[in-house]
Amino acid sequence: MGFAMSWLAVKGVAPDLVLETLKLARNGEIDDFPAESAVSGKLLSTGWFVLAVNRGDHKLVRPGTLQQLSALGEVVACNIEEHVMMSTAEAWRNGVQVWSVIHDAQRGIANLETVGDLPDNFHTIKQECAAELERAGGEKSDTDFLFDIPVRLAQELTGFRYDAAGDDNTNFEVLVHVREIPSVAAQTLASPRPWWKFW
Numbered sequence: 001m002g003f004a005m006s007w008l009a010v011k012g013v014a015p016d017l018v019l020e021t022l023k024l025a026r027n028g029e030i031d032d033f034p035a036e037s038a039v040s041g042k043l044l045s046t047g048w049f050v051l052a053v054n055r056g057d058h059k060l061v062r063p064g065t066l067q068q069l070s071a072l073g074e075v076v077a078c079n080i081e082e083h084v085m086m087s088t089a090e091a092w093r094n095g096v097q098v099w100s101v102i103h104d105a106q107r108g109i110a111n112l113e114t115v116g117d118l119p120d121n122f123h124t125i126k127q128e129c130a131a132e133l134e135r136a137g138g139e140k141s142d143t144d145f146l147f148d149i150p151v152r153l154a155q156e157l158t159g160f161r162y163d164a165a166g167d168d169n170t171n172f173e174v175l176v177h178v179r180e181i182p183s184v185a186a187q188t189l190a191s192p193r194p195w196w197k198f199w
Contacts, residue, residue: 003082007078010074074093075093077091084106085103085144088103
């Protein structure tokens with residue numbers, strides 16, 4: 001079936017401030033891998049604080065949230081939908097999106113949309129993935145090599161890749177949403193839907 005997840009990474013901001021801003025709190029549990037639970041987080045060895053969500057295109061990685069967080073520090077976000085082979089990466093700074101890269105195989109295996117001032121490593125990654133695609137038969141290829149462009153770009157900037165092995169991909173703290181309005185909290189508790197569908 002493949003992965004469907006969202007993640008963002010913040011640098012230059014204390015993890016506790018990130019959690020407070022997003023109204024998230026640790027519940028004391030640990031996941032072996034990112035996004036086993038609805039939301040989990042970890043401070044990586046690279047200095048980036050990662051929040052992983054176990055579904056794609058979550059509110060945590062939408063413009064309103066990224067704008068808010070990037071007013072505090074540098075932000076990189078990524079969406080992965082392997083079942084339709086769609087991947088995105090974007091960076092925000094000072095409340096403004098700096099760049100974004102989108103690959104959507106539903107628009108063609110060679111689809112790639114870019115906006116903004118792309119990092120220096122983008123062109124190298126694009127050339128390598130495009131060369132692999134060409135060797136595999138170009139648009140007739142059975143393998144979607146361009147899917148990896150946003151994923152690798154975000155990984156090289158933050159050190160995090162959703163499907164990688166290693167110490168930075170284990171021991172994620174499980175996070176829960178803190179409600180400030182009692183009536184909403186009561187509605188959430190009374191409903192069979194997960195809390196993140198109300199968020």
